[in-house]
Amino acid sequence: MVDRTHRVVIEGSRITTPRLALRPWATRDAEAALAIYGAGEVSRWLAPALEPVSDVAAMQRLVDRWVAEAGTLEPPQGRWAVELRETGQLVGGVSLLPLPPDDGDLEIGWQLAPNVWGRGLAAEAGHAVAHQAFESPSGIEELFAVLRPRNNRGAATARRVGMEWVGETDKYYGLRLQVYRLRKGDLDDHGPTTTLRAH
Template identity: 55%
Template sequence: MTRLPVLRTPRLTLRGWTFADTAAALDVYGHAEVARWLSPEMTRVPTPSAMRLLITRWIAECVGLPPPAGRWAIERDEDKRVVGGAVLLRLPPGHEDLEIGWQLHPDVWGNGYASEATYALAGWAFSHDVDEIFAVVRPDNARAAATVRRNGMLWVGETRKYFDLDLEIYRLRSADLKLGAQTSQRPPGHGNDD
């Protein structure tokens, strides 16, 4: 059984999901502003029982995923609140490309949490012989596009390869992550869109 590692940032803990996270997760994945950007394989979560079922699936899925892949809850250290979720997952259809992604509750947008989660997940991925990771962004999701660019990710084009949707593709390599870390050290709430 593969155990998901706990990843820490200056203000966040990324850890495996638990059933105790059901209400907080529903607050994120049931929120209309979050749901509109979810992958086509996932829709807005309508009820606590649906969220619990999804968490059950995520926990089981993580057991069989080879590192560095996984699904993490993002917990804010100051109050232990789960403010979102993050993923490193293989993209369909060929499951060759590794996607990095996050979903945060709208009331914590603008605090730099997506950047912190990105650095933690990318560092974990790059420690496992991964050369590059990708973010897929819907063309009208300007907030996510700005965040991935600020984190050192480079736009590499558009495709319908994943999920049969028009998507912008951004790539991050280890050197790009270091560059992004150097250029995005702004105080939270001062120009960070994530």
């Protein structure tokens, strides 16, 4: 499980944890983002929600689209670039977006560069975004993660965030997917997290 004794600080569209800084995507991020979304180990699990990205120009178009879409998303929805606080290095992305086809359920998604796998960073980012969602005035009571079968790393991350497996469905994306759910009351059931919301 994620270390639930740490602090999550929410300041507008920025979220920090002990090791991570989550911030909105910027157009300057394309080259660093390609190391994440262009990696075959990452992209193989993302289609059709996100098609593989082959070069910096394609990544630039995608990041520019994310930047443009940011103003149209209803809080607490969003996409965040994930940086290491210690170095400022961009190492991943995390999102909270409506699931198709009816946009009634919210999905947490996380992607990290393969060179930082195995350190619990994806779970830390997912946990922070879950706090941001549940503490918003929107009244959200549950969040989901949907994963392709055999995405064992993604399933392990979902469990570390505190999510429980609830079954399989073909409701989303026209694919047979594993569904994990996190209820608001279960977010920190293994210990406290201090959350500060700056105004």
